[in-house]
Amino acid sequence: MISVILVGTGNVAQNLFQAFSRVNGVDVKQVIGRNKDHLDFASATTKIETDLEKLLPADVYILAISDDAISLVSNKINRLKGLIVHTSGGTSLETISNHKRIGVFYPLQTFTKGKIISFENIPICIEANSTEDLEILRKLGESLSSKVVNITSEQRKILHVAAVYVNNFTNYMYSIGEDICIENEVDFNLLKPLIQETANKLNVLSPKEAQTGPAKRGDQRTVHSHLKILKNKHQRELYILLSDTIKSKYGKEL
């Protein structure tokens, strides 16, 4: 049995809490958060606490908190016998090096408030400063997911940048699609099956193989007709930049 203390009350903390609660071999002994009201999700089944100085003894302490807070909170915690880890893609292992046994337990996924998702297929990227602790994190990860991988701080940073494109920037593409629909009184819901299939396609094709559209085809007539429709400066600027980049990327290969 691995005993765990969760520090944090956000989407990652809540999703981890729910996931650990459903598996054998892990005991979430305590959940810590600054605001007592935000600890409701855990209060029925485990101990809750607002004071970082009242941490119970445990095998692993998971800081599931915002990137900005990791260093601050880590420095507030003293004299731990257990292993302390953070869950951030963009934060190096060294950020918590005021502790002796440190690690990273990074579930590579986007979490939504109130939307509990399965960890079964979520890659859990682990790192630690000793092989023994890496083994503990592997066991902890494998209790939740079939995909636990050793990832260095450097590799995790790469994944985090790539994640900005495939998650944040992709969502922004959806957002512009929605804006265009709203501005022109067309139902954005009509595009949702297309959005879903665009993601599903990656099960059979690489993104490079899956690329389609007027820019890829070098279809200037359609590009121009689209630019006539787009009135918003940012939408136009982005359309032009992306079309030019796609065109030059694929044009070279034609």
Next chain:
Amino acid sequence: MISVILVGTGNVAQNLFQAFSRVNGVDVKQVIGRNKDHLDFASATTKIETDLEKLLPADVYILAISDDAISLVSNKINRLKGLIVHTSGGTSLETISNHKRIGVFYPLQTFTKGKIISFENIPICIEANSTEDLEILRKLGESLSSKVVNITSEQRKILHVAAVYVNNFTNYMYSIGEDICIENEVDFNLLKPLIQETANKLNVLSPKEAQTGPAKRGDQRTVHSHLKILKNKHQRELYILLSDTIKSKYGKEL
């Protein structure tokens, strides 16, 4: 029973053929394509033909061909009694106005070679120049999908522009994510569950609500650390433009 003749052998034609073959009430009488070898998908169960002058009589003729070819092929077809439609998002109804009874039957989806998908949830956008023919297209659409909608040429153009963002440009974001992984020898597959969940999120949140990331948070430290990693000029240019745009969009609202 609605009799249908399919003109085309690409992904849309093949997917429509498979879908119509599985439903009652629609009889695909003939499939036409320039190249006999490309008609293999249909030859076992219906008549195939390479000569446009040998079209059989039918209720509906569906031009499931590339945008560029629609006008050309439409002009090659003479004296039709039936209704002729195209399947293109970016092409107006008038493009086939050399015929008397015209329409559009646009399945708003991306189709992949060799990947047959269900039409059940695909929005089918229909348009015709008479209410009687619109009714025929509605019946035809409803044989495949639970989502058949009347969409004008103008609205379809809007959907098509929005589709470029949520499909073509989104896939390009995936593509950059893959490039970054390949350049740095990190496994792109680790990002696939994130890509899937980014799309799934739209079932519970609007894209505007779902936006996350360093740019949205105004987290300049992370933005700068990402720019240090990105060496490719296009990747950097895009990262900066998108981050600035997201920041200014959400910054105003903070």
